[in-house]
Amino acid sequence: MVTTAHIPIIGIAAYSGTGKTTLLAKLLPLLKAKGLRVGMVKHAHHQFEIDKPGKDSYVLREAGAEQMLVASRQRWVLMAETGDFDDPYLDQVLPHLDQKNLDLIIVEGFKHEKFPKIELHRPSLGKPLLHTEDNSVIAVASDVPEEIDTDLPRLDMNQPAELAAFIWKNILNNEAVF
Numbered sequence: 001m002v003t004t005a006h007i008p009i010i011g012i013a014a015y016s017g018t019g020k021t022t023l024l025a026k027l028l029p030l031l032k033a034k035g036l037r038v039g040m041v042k043h044a045h046h047q048f049e050i051d052k053p054g055k056d057s058y059v060l061r062e063a064g065a066e067q068m069l070v071a072s073r074q075r076w077v078l079m080a081e082t083g084d085f086d087d088p089y090l091d092q093v094l095p096h097l098d099q100k101n102l103d104l105i106i107v108e109g110f111k112h113e114k115f116p117k118i119e120l121h122r123p124s125l126g127k128p129l130l131h132t133e134d135n136s137v138i139a140v141a142s143d144v145p146e147e148i149d150t151d152l153p154r155l156d157m158n159q160p161a162e163l164a165a166f167i168w169k170n171i172l173n174n175e176a177v178f
Contacts, residue, residue: 023163118137129150
């Protein structure tokens with residue numbers, strides 16, 4: 001169970017190609033419109049590079065900096081080299097978020113860890129349901145929710161406001177209508 005989240009946390013879990021990022025790009029503005037400060041954690045299953053060869057930060061990191069913090073007026077980013085270790089656990093990365101300045105953490109991925117999650121499922125992809133093996137899934141969102149056989153709440157993943165209202169009520173414990 002995740003222990004380093006000090007504020008409400010919800011995951012969006014699904015197989016690759018289900019539409020997690022597409023849904024989140026629609027969900028985040030709805031939550032922000034309600035005044036929520038949302039932090040995101042996204043798991044990547046592959047190597048990724050946010051720095052570009054030739055940039056000063058890239059040169060310094062390649063020269064041996066274990067951590068590289070780049071800051072500007074609009075944003076800052078911390079890059080940390082982790083070597084060839086296994087994938088990080090969610091508890092290892094959550095402390096890097098400034099949780100005192102957030103109201104909610106949304107996690108994309110980390111589907112094998114135990115914390116509240118909404119499963120996204122598209123039957124047309126032919127993948128198995130996750131919630132049958134993961135008791136931390138609290139709802140299933142699908143493009144055909146009426147076809148999902150579950151006792152969990154069923155949501156329409158094509159209706160981001162429906163997911164926002166579920167999070168508002170069930171994760172943030174707000175009674176007001178979304």
